[in-house]
Amino acid sequence: MPDFLLDPDVIFLNHGSFGACPRAVFDEYVRWQRELERQPVRFLQRELPPLLADARQLVGEYLGARSHEIVFVPNPTFAANTIARSLALGPGDEVLLTDHEYGACQFAFDFAAKQKGFRVVQQPITLPVESNEAIVEQFWQGVTPNTKLIFISQITSPTALTLPVAQICQRARDAGILTMVDGAHAPGQIDVNLTEIGADFYTATCHKWMCAPKGSGIFYVREDRQAMIDPLIVGWGWGPNKTFHRENEFIEHHEWLGTYDPAAYLAVPAAIAWQREQVTPEVRQRSQDLVRQAVELASQIEGIERVHPDEFFRQMGLIDVTARCTDTDALKSRLHDEFRIEIPVIRWQDRVFIRVSAHAYTKRKDIEALVQAIQVI
Known part of the structure; x- marks a missing residue:
């Protein structure tokens, strides 16, 4: 896996907000x-x-x-x-x-x-x-x-x-x-x-x-x-x-x-x-597949829905938690404080989304941890 400077104790599924810098580039x-x-x-x-x-x-x-x-x-x-x-x-x-x-x-x-x-x-x-x-x-x-x-x-x-x-x-x-x-x-x-x-x-x-x-x-x-x-x-x-x-x-x-x-x-x-060296088409596809897995697995939880057909998102995807979430700040805090998952919870129009991002450092177990945390909450 490429060497990033991310905190290993945090499951970082929020590349879309500010990115993350590999050690070689830093x-x-x-x-x-x-x-x-x-x-x-x-x-x-x-x-x-x-x-x-x-x-x-x-x-x-x-x-x-x-x-x-x-x-x-x-x-x-x-x-x-x-x-x-x-x-x-x-x-x-x-x-x-x-x-x-x-x-x-x-x-x-x-x-x-x-x-x-x-x-x-x-x-x-x-x-x-x-x-x-x-x-x-x-x-x-x-x-x-x-x-x-x-x-x-x-x-x-x-x-x-x-x-x-x-x-x-x-x-x-x-x-x-x-x-x-x-x-x-x-x-x-x-x-x-x-x-x-x-x-x-x-x-x-x-x-x-x-x-x-x-x-x-x-x-x-x-x-x-x-x-x-x-x-x-x-x-x-x-x-x-x-x-x-x-x-x-x-x-x-x-x-x-x-x-x-x-x-x-x-x-x-x-x-x-x-x-060009590290983010090959295969790496991009793997990241996209992980996002799709997150969306698909989360949508199997009662009251949780997917938003876009797969062809309309890439390495970011949405999990619609509108029916189960009334307080976006509380949900984001619980995901971070209890489960050590850094991920945005977004209110858009009258809907609430969890936006999941994946990059070269993302693992399948990170996606599983997110879905389990959503299930618990």
Whole structure:
């Protein structure tokens, strides 16, 4: 089994929240921190720009994009704020989301809407879903002549649902609507090709399923859309006398946020190398099978139900405990305190889900322990 730094006394079935970093990748992260501290001025002013360029090149190859269309950001929430505050949206305009989106990213648009006067519209996607075509058609019912931006997850956080983002982006392009895809849960869990997805904007974490250090994410802006996006943080990279020489103005404006620790970004290539070596298709399939087993076994308990057909989830799955749970905090606490299981309990709409995640370190006995704990509770 790959060497992770996880507490062996805890059954960790919550990779989807913050990920987990393998020892080899974490060691690379610490190595870059030490390099920074050896000679901070030399490292930050002279060595860092080409190092970031090399890292972006590898990320672009991994995600099917050109490196000059990608900048590193701390997380997708940062990117969502950048988009929400940059786009020329105003009264009468609408931003369309599903009702499955990650709360922090939706809040970024809610906040900007109060300032600019546009509307944030949530289009329901009912569960269980039947087909990709049905998802697209139901989502498209929310589109109006006022829709200027579609913001949608590739794999949803609260409901672990894989959405047909390429089909939605294509239909939006045909209609002249901008698209932003939240891919926080996608890279590392499924193969991602940004060129094929066709979104105008895409953001993802590297610290979740790619298993890079915390605080590493990417923000992709298609080249012909880059002039639309202002930097969220204005610093030296924006001014007339730029300190660093980069490939283009987009990177210059967005990647230099003042003094910061770039070690998490520079360790992303090590995470990609680790993924390619350790997370083979067989490992992904095994993790997916473990999640399916958890869902199937739990659904045999009276009052517990499954949510999605198997083809709509990957290494995260949902166990519907709505009929048996009235207090989500109490359930999560019991699972952790009594059974040493770290797993989220999520309230979505009027339903309660246990979201189970599996990765290379997950064992069959971990799944059995979860099901037994649910049975007891």
